[in-house]
Amino acid sequence: MxxxxxxxxxxxxxxxxxxxxxxxxxxxxxxxxxxxxxxxxxxxxxxxxxxxxxxxxxxxxxxxxxxxxxxxxxxxxxxxxxxxxxxxxxxxxxxxxxxxxxxxxxxxxxxxxxxxxxxxxxxxxxxxxxxxxxxxxxxxxxxxxxxxxxxxxxxxxxxxxxxxxxxxxxxxxxxxxxxxxxxxxxxxxxxxxxxxxxxxxxLNSVLTELFGVNIVDNLLEFTLSGREYKINGYISNNKYYRANRSLQYIYINGRYIESKEIRDSIETAYKAVIPNGRYPVFQIFLSINPKHIDVNIHPNKEKVQITILEEILNSIQLKTKEILNQEFSLPEIKSKDDIKENILFQEDNSIKDLLEKFENNKATNSISNTNTDKIEKIEHDNTGKINLDNNTTSEEDFNNFVFESNEYYSVNTNTQEDLEIKEDYNIEIEEVNFIKENDFNEYIYIGTIFKTYLLYEDRVNNRIFIVDQHAAHERVLYEEFLKEFEEDEVIIQELIVPITIDLKQDEYDLYLENKDIFGKIGYNVDLFGGRTIIIRSVPNILGNAKNEQLFLDLLDSISNSDKKDGLDSIYKKIIKNSCKNAVKAGDSLSEMEIRELLNKLMNCKEPYTCPHGRPTLIEMSKYELEKEFMRVK
Structure with a gap:
């Protein structure tokens, strides 16, 4: 009825x-x-x-x-x-x-x-x-x-x-x-x-109240006008970014909206400007003639339709690129003596800093770097493309300089190898002849090729081994931290200059909910009133990482996960960043350092791959080599 x-x-x-x-x-x-x-x-x-x-x-x-x-x-x-x-x-x-x-x-x-x-x-x-x-x-x-x-x-x-x-x-x-x-x-x-x-x-004062001075200091003013619209607000520079989009805000005629199209138009301008998987911060206010807007889409009124959207998107993307090109912050070069006392705590010190291998983990890992031949400096031209200019630097000159915010510096290995970590690898292993713990002590070290691959000969079994020094050291660092973590004996690094961070309220609450996790992995954090925290120590395995940025990334990774996965997500983030401390392709190691690296590698529980799944070493038999030269069939 x-x-x-x-x-x-x-x-x-x-x-x-x-x-x-x-x-x-x-x-x-x-x-x-x-x-x-x-x-x-x-x-x-x-x-x-x-x-x-x-x-x-x-x-x-x-x-x-x-x-x-x-x-x-x-x-x-x-x-x-x-x-x-x-x-x-x-x-x-x-x-x-x-x-x-x-x-x-x-x-x-x-x-x-x-x-x-x-x-x-x-x-x-x-x-x-x-x-x-x-x-x-x-x-x-x-x-x-x-x-x-x-x-x-x-x-x-x-x-x-x-x-x-x-x-x-x-x-x-x-x-x-x-x-x-x-x-x-x-x-x-x-x-x-x-x-x-x-x-x-x-707006500047409100953002300072809500987010703190650090974010505001890294914002660039954004203004744009068209026939039927005006846009103003702020976008972040190339030095400040987050692991999620929680600090992105878009408003139309005073109303907060969700717009994937506007968001993407801004983020596209940041490609090759900030690392992959990171997102810019922005607060964008659009004033549009109401006749071009339909807000009657959903009861929450956060989705709108705009008749002149394409025109607005093109203008926003071009303006964002223009502002970033004008305000792009290039890496600075400073004398090491000028920043000797606070090298670990400069905000712009990247976890990719070349000098980390000279300054960090020498005692713990007994692997230091003794020679670097060339540095590539990457510059951006007006088209947004990257130009590579090789600049040869002597070892003596190199030891006297520190590179700040040098995400655009990399060691030149004279190979086409992409040094960026790949997460997924499909490795087919037909047969593995496992190497015993002390076998490498019996093998003959031939040398290092391409300043990356360690070459060993096993004359007893007529075979050679090629070891990727970066992948091998990643595995070593991974298992060292894993052992510390499981035994609740994580080695911490006390900060000479503590790091003060102003958090959003939800970030502050998230930290309080998970402070036991941060303590377990090596963070010593004090509450400083309001939404301010002070970091006094960090996990030693992180070395000279961008400690403030990394802490925020860890919070973001927890907020993006279910609570039960919080420890797992924060742990993976720690490991990913700790791997940046591993010796790099192109780093020159002494024979003693090589021998110690391989001894540590063979003591690992899983020595044959790095934490990301790449092989640490490959084997080639004499027969396979002779096949390549057609000496045998």
Missing amino acids: IQVLSNDTIQKIAAGEVIEKPSSIVKELVENSIDAGATNIVVEIKNGGLDYIEVLDNGKGIAKDEIEIAFKRHATSKLNDFNDLYNLQSLGFRGEALASIVSVSKVIISTRTNDEKLGHKVYFEDGKKIEERPIAKNIGTSIIVKDLFYNVPVRKRFLKSKTTEANSITNLMYKLAIGNYGIGITYIKDDKLIFETKEKEN
Whole structure:
């Protein structure tokens, strides 16, 4: 039998589209406050917003006789007819939010307009007004939401943990604070002040409050104008990047949106400028004639359609490339004496620094580098392509210089080998004649070819071995750290100059949740108040890695994983970075160092591949060699 649904059922079904989780409520209420002309907004949540949400503003308020109407479906002051959608200046317009909220929670609204001497407080429960009374109140509105989904228990069971829901609200509050700089926004979570931006503050000040000075110092101003649009904001330089897209923000006419097209147009300009798998930071604000935008795509209003999108994308990509070309930071060369005391802690010291092999892990690994012949300096021309200019440097000159931020420096091995680590290798091994622990002591060292491959002859069994010194040392470092880790004896490196990092609130919370993991792998971190931490020691195996960037990468890797995989993901990241400390292709080793490397390799549990799956050594029999010369069939 076909029947008309009850209003209560209709309300609850409709609420499911608009109110998916606590952050949906915060978003709708804060946007209402902004549309009401508020210059100061306070948001407070408790227990992830499941138990308590309050949004307080100094906007124009709601008149007494309109309060009950405001909580009815499709009641709005922002539209008169459908055509108004294409001249929309407000964030909200559907007239569904308050009706949806009141149908799935208990709501208390207190409000007063400028024309009223007293304010009014109204209690709603299960979508109905329970009580109303006059109160003394400043101009503006306060809405308190309690017991979310108390009457829809199935929906409540599908919510995430309170911590996860709180982090979702925190991320939302960052978006709202950035997108509405100039409005004072205070965010309180579980009775703790998370951040407070000031009225009339500029974007730079707001970003400093939210993210700290380090990020802001690495941002470049972005401005662009077209016939029907204007764009402004910031993009990061080539020295600052993250392992995920959590610091990318796009706004259209004050509204935060998700746009893969705009995001990709910016990221494309960073190719060959920042490492693969890393993402730029940006805050981009687009002001577009409303007639070119359709925001009526989804109830959350984060997806829009733009009729002039292609024109905007091309302009953004070209402008981003232009800014990066103008502001590109080339590596600096400094005398080693000038930075002797803080070489480990320069922010721009890359984990690829050539001097790491001279300064780090000599005592632990007994493998040092004694000679480097050539360095390639990579420069970018105006087309964005990379030009290689070989510059020969003597060993004496080389020992007197340190290269900072030298992701664009590499050892010239006079081969076409790509030294970038490949993650996937398909290795076919037909037959393995396992080498015993001390066999290499009995083999004859012939020499090193291409400054990379160690050549040994086994005259007893008529065969030769070719060892990749980089892959071999990777395996050694991997298993040394693995042993330390499993035995809870990770060797740490005390930092002479501790590293201070200002974290986002969700990053700070994520660290607190996983601080035992960081402690287990060798990090000694102190809390410094607010969202600031101080790193006092790091795992020794990381050497001269970019310690701040790496710590943030580790946090990002955990945030991208399930909690149960947090240790595994952080561990893999540690290993990947520790491998950068291995001797490189092109590093010259003495016979003593070579012998020690091979002894350590053959003591490994899995000596035949590096941690990434590449072979550490290959074998060739005399018969196979003679076949190549056609001496045998």
